[in-house]
Amino acid sequence: xxxxxxxxxxxxxxxxxxxxxxxxxxxxxxxxxxxxxxxxxxxxxxxxxxxxxxxxxxxxxxxxxxxxxxxxxxxxxxxxxxxxxxxxxxxxxxxxxxxxxxxxxxxxxxxxxxx
Amino acid sequence: xxxxxxxxxxxxxxxxxxxxxxxxxxxxxxxxxxxxxxxxxxxxxxxxxxxxxxxxxxxxxxxxxxxxxxxxxxxxxxxxxxxxxxxxxxxxxxxxxxxxxxxxxxxxxxxxxx
Numbered sequence: 001x002x003x004x005x006x007x008x009x010x011x012x013x014x015x016x017x018x019x020x021x022x023x024x025x026x027x028x029x030x031x032x033x034x035x036x037x038x039x040x041x042x043x044x045x046x047x048x049x050x051x052x053x054x055x056x057x058x059x060x061x062x063x064x065x066x067x068x069x070x071x072x073x074x075x076x077x078x079x080x081x082x083x084x085x086x087x088x089x090x091x092x093x094x095x096x097x098x099x100x101x102x103x104x105x106x107x108x109x110x111x112x113x114x115x
Numbered sequence: 116x117x118x119x120x121x122x123x124x125x126x127x128x129x130x131x132x133x134x135x136x137x138x139x140x141x142x143x144x145x146x147x148x149x150x151x152x153x154x155x156x157x158x159x160x161x162x163x164x165x166x167x168x169x170x171x172x173x174x175x176x177x178x179x180x181x182x183x184x185x186x187x188x189x190x191x192x193x194x195x196x197x198x199x200x201x202x203x204x205x206x207x208x209x210x211x212x213x214x215x216x217x218x219x220x221x222x223x224x225x226x227x228x229x
Contacts, residue, residue, distance in 0.1 A: 004158075033216070042202065042219035043159065058216065090158050092217075102208065104151075104217060106158030 002026050006091050006107035013081040013114045021076040021110050023091030029105075030096045032074040036060065036087040037109075043090060049074055050096065081114045088112070119203045124224040127197075133190040135223050137203030140184040146207045148179060149217070150188045152199040159202065159219075162188065193227045200224050 007022045025032065033048035035058075045058030049068040063085060065077040074093075078085060088111050094104040120138040127133040139148065149164040163170055163177045165186075170177045176189040190197055202222040 035219075042221055043217075045216055045218070048216060059218075088156065092158075102147075102164070103161040104159075106160070108158050109156070 004091055004093055004105050004107040006089075006110050008110060009108065010111050011113070013078075013112065015081060015083060015114060017081050018077070018079050019081065021078075021089055021091075021112070023074045023076065023107060024072050025074075025091075025093040025105070026072065027093060027105065028071060029093040030071070031104075032068065032091065032093045033058070033104075034064070034066065034074070034076045035090045035092065036085075037090065038087050046076065046089075078112075081112075083114045086112060086114045118218075119205060119220055121201070121203050121220065121223045123221065124226070127190075127193045127225060127227050129195060129227055129229050130192055133188075133193040133197065133225055133227070135188040135190075135201050135203075135225065136185065137188070138185045139203070139205050142183050142205050143207065146205045148177065148183075148186045149204045149206055150175070150177065151202045151204065151217075151219075152197075153202070153222070154196075154199040162201075164206075193225075195227050195229070198225060198227045 004025045030051045034046040035043035037043045044060050046064050047066040049055045052068050055066050088109045090109050091107045092104045147164050147166050150162040151159040153159045163175050165177045179186045200222040
C-alpha cells in the first residue's frame with residue numbers, strides 16, 4: 001500500500017500565484033486533513049474532511065480552499081500565494097474516531113516557498 | 116480538546132529506557148491520550164494511544180495515571196533512530212465532526228546519544 005501520497009514534494013511560487021497541493025490515500029479512510037508546520041512549531045490544522053462532500057475549517061484556514069469529491073483525494077488550493085504561506089504542508093488520513101483503529105497516517109510533506 | 120504540557124527537551128543514552136512525561140490535567144472522560152513522533156521533518160508517525168489502561172505495542176508502552184491527568188510514554192530500549200520530536204495529544208472519539216482533529220503542541224525533542 002502507498003498510504004498517503006503528497007505531490008509535489010517541493011514547490012517555489014511567486015507571490016500571487018495559485019497552485020494545488022495534491023493528497024491521495026489508498027486506505028479507504030473517511031477522515032482527511034491538512035496541516036502546516038512552520039519552523040520550530042508543531043502542526044496546525046488548516047482544513048479537514050469527514051467524508052466525500054464534507055469539509056470544515058481548522059485552526060488556520062485563511063488563504064486556503066479544499067474540496068472532497070472522492071474518498072481518496074483531498075487537494076489543498078492556494079488561490080493567491082503569500083510569503084506567509086511559506087511552510088511545510090502535511091496531509092493526513094484516518095478512519096473516523098469511534099472505531100478501534102484510529103491511527104492517523106501522514107504524508108511526507110510538501111515544502112512550499114513563496115517568494 | 117484538552118491541552119497538554121510536555122518538557123521541551125530530554126536526553127537519553129542509547130539502550131536505556133526513555134520516559135517521556137505529559138500532563139493533561141483538563142482531560143475529559145471521552146478523550147484518549149495519543150502519542151506521535153516526527154523524525155527530522157518527516158510526516159508524524161503514530162506510536163500508541165490509550166484511554167485509562169496501560170497500553171503496550173511493539174514500539175512503546177503508555178502509562179496513564181489513575182486520575183488520567185498525566186501519562187508517560189516509555190521507549191524501553193532507545194536507539195539513535197528514536198531521536199525525534201514526540202507529541203502527546205488528547206483527542207475525543209465522540210462528539211460531532213470535530214472529534215477527529217489532532218491538536219499538536221510543541222512536543223518534546225528527544226535526543227538519544229551513544
